Amino acid sequence: MSLNASEIKVGDSYSELIVEDLTRTQIVQYAGASGDYNPVHSDEKFVTEVAGYPTVFAHGMLTMGMTGRMITNYVGDGRLTYYGVRFVNQVWPGDTLTARAEIAGIREEDGETLVDLTISTTNQDENFVLTGNATARTS
Amino acid sequence: MAVDHFPVEASHILMFARAIGDTNPIYHDESHAAGTEVGSIIAPPTFAQASAQFDPDYFLRPKAGQKWFGSGGTASGIIGGEKKEASNSEGEEKESGSAAGGLHAEQHFTYHRHLKPGDVLTAETKPGESWEKESKRAGVLKFSESITEYRDQSGKLVVTARGVGVVTEKVIEQ
Numbered sequence: 001m002s003l004n005a006s007e008i009k010v011g012d013s014y015s016e017l018i019v020e021d022l023t024r025t026q027i028v029q030y031a032g033a034s035g036d037y038n039p040v041h042s043d044e045k046f047v048t049e050v051a052g053y054p055t056v057f058a059h060g061m062l063t064m065g066m067t068g069r070m071i072t073n074y075v076g077d078g079r080l081t082y083y084g085v086r087f088v089n090q091v092w093p094g095d096t097l098t099a100r101a102e103i104a105g106i107r108e109e110d111g112e113t114l115v116d117l118t119i120s121t122t123n124q125d126e127n128f129v130l131t132g133n134a135t136a137r138t139s
Numbered sequence: 140m141a142v143d144h145f146p147v148e149a150s151h152i153l154m155f156a157r158a159i160g161d162t163n164p165i166y167h168d169e170s171h172a173a174g175t176e177v178g179s180i181i182a183p184p185t186f187a188q189a190s191a192q193f194d195p196d197y198f199l200r201p202k203a204g205q206k207w208f209g210s211g212g213t214a215s216g217i218i219g220g221e222k223k224e225a226s227n228s229e230g231e232e233k234e235s236g237s238a239a240g241g242l243h244a245e246q247h248f249t250y251h252r253h254l255k256p257g258d259v260l261t262a263e264t265k266p267g268e269s270w271e272k273e274s275k276r277a278g279v280l281k282f283s284e285s286i287t288e289y290r291d292q293s294g295k296l297v298v299t300a301r302g303v304g305v306v307t308e309k310v311i312e313q
Contacts (some may be wrong), residue, residue, distance in 0.1 A: 002176070019160060026158070033151070033158035035192035038199045039209030049214035052310040060243040061188050065159035068184040077165045078177035083184050084247030084301070090311065 002076030005113040005138040008103055015100035016070040018121065022058060022095045030062040053090075060087035063097065063130050067121045070099040075115070075136035085119065085132030096124045101134070113138045142262040145193040145289075149256040152182045155189055182254040187289055187298045188246070190262050244282060245303035251296050259292045267301065278308025 019026070028042050036059055039046040047053050064085050071083065091097065098121065105116040115138050121130040149167070156166035161183055164171040172180045191197045201207040208217040254260070267284030274280050282305050289298040 026160070030158040033155040034189045035197065036188075036199050037201060037209075039207075043209040045210035045214050046208070049210075050218055054313060061185055061246065062159065064246055065155075065161075065183060065185045069159060069161040069163070072161075072163065072184065077163070077175060078181050078253045080184050080250055080253075082247070082249050084245070086245045087243055090313075 002079050003074070003115055003136065003138045005106065005115070008106065008115065008138070010103050010105060013100060013102040014070070014074040015098055016073065018066040018070055018097050018099045020096045022091065022093055022097070024056060024093045027056060027058050027062065027093070030059055030065070034059065034061060036061065055093060057093075058091040058095075060085075060091075060130075063087065063091050063121060064132075066097065067099040067119060067130055067132075071101055071117065071119065071134050071136075074101050075117075075134075075138075079136040079138075080134060081114065081137060082135040083119075083132070084134070085130050087129070088131055089123070089127055089129045091123065091129050095129075097121050097129065099130075104133075106138075141264065142190050142193045142260070145190045145260040145262060147182060147186075147254050147256055147258040147260065149180055151189065151192075152180060152186065152256065155186055156183055159183060159185070177253065179255050184248060184250070184253075185246075186254055187248065187260075187262075187287075187300055190260070190287075190289070194262075241304045241306035243302070244305040245301070247301040249299040251298065254289075254297065258297070260289050260297065262287050262289050274307075276312040277310070280308070281306045 031037050031041055040051050040053065041056055041059055044056060047056050068083060100120050101117045103115055104118045107114050115136050117134045119132040119134055120128055123129050153167045165175060165177065165181060166183060169180055206216045208215050264285050264287040267286050269283040272280045272282065282303055284301065284303050287300040288296055291297045
C-alpha cells in the first residue's frame with residue numbers, strides 16, 4: 001500500500017488512536033528494545049525522589065515510534081524519506097494518544113512525486129505531545 | 140557516540156516493533172514481506188535509535204561492575220543517598236531535572252534507504268549547534284544538537300539522524 005499521487009490533495013488528513021491508557025510495562029518494553037534504560041522512564045523511586053517528577057514518563061522516542069506507525073499505515077511501507085519531530089510535552093502512564101498526519105504539500109523531485117506531511121500527536125486533554133513533519137514517496 | 144558494529148537483526152526488529160505496538164507484518168513476517176514492494180522485512184522508521192544497544196559507552200545502560208544512577212537500596216546509586224522532600228512547599232522550586240542527563244527535545248531522520256535484517260551498520264556522531272532559551276515552565280533551557288550518520292556494510296550512507304537534547308534549569312511544571 002502507498003499513497004497514489006492522483007488520489008490525494010493538500011489538506012487531506014489521516015489519524016489513528018496510537019495508544020490507549022499507556023502502561024508502565026510498555027515503557028519498560030520500549031526501554032528493553034531501544035536500549036535506553038534512563039531510570040526516569042522506569043524507576044519510580046529515582047524519578048520521584050531524585051529527578052523530581054510525579055512519576056515515570058515515556059521515552060520521547062516511544063511516542064515518535066508509535067506516531068511513526070500511524071504514518072507508515074498512511075503512506076505505506078518503506079516510503080518515508082524524512083521523519084522529524086519535536087517533543088513538546090511529556091507523555092505519562094495512563095495517557096491516550098491520537099496521532100494525525102495532514103498533507104501540507106505535493107511536489108516533484110528527481111522524477112518522483114513526494115508528499116509533505118504535517119504530523120501531530122495529542123493526548124486525552126487535547127494537548128500536543130509531539131509535532132513534526134514527514135516526507136514520503138507516492139506511487 | 141561511535142558505534143562500530145550495529146548488526147540489524149530480525150529478532151531485534153520484531154521486539155522493537157512490539158514495543159511501539161506495531162503489528163505490521165512487514166516487520167516480522169518474511170513470507171508476507173517477500174510479496175510486497177519492499178521485498179523483505181524492514182525496520183520501523185525510528186529503529187536506528189536502537190543503535191544505543193551497540194554503543195559500548197552508552198551512558199543510559201547499566202554496565203557490569205559499575206555504579207548506576209538509578210535506584211537500588213537508595214534512590215540513586217550515584218547522586219546522594221538521601222530522600223529529598225517529595226513535595227516542596229508552595230512556590231518553592233524543585234531542583235533540576237538534569238540529574239537524569241536531560242530530556243530529548245527533537246529527533247529527525249533522513250532515510251536514504253530503509254534498514255533491513257542483514258545490514259551491518261556503523262554510526263558516527265558529531266556535535267552540532269547549541270543554544271539557550273528561557274521557558275516559563277522549566278527556567279533556562281540548554282539545547283544541544285548532534286548529527287549521526289549511519290552507514291551500511293558497503294560504506295553507503297543509509298540514515299542521517301539529527302537529535303536535540305535539552306537540559307532544564309528546573310523540573311518542568313506539570
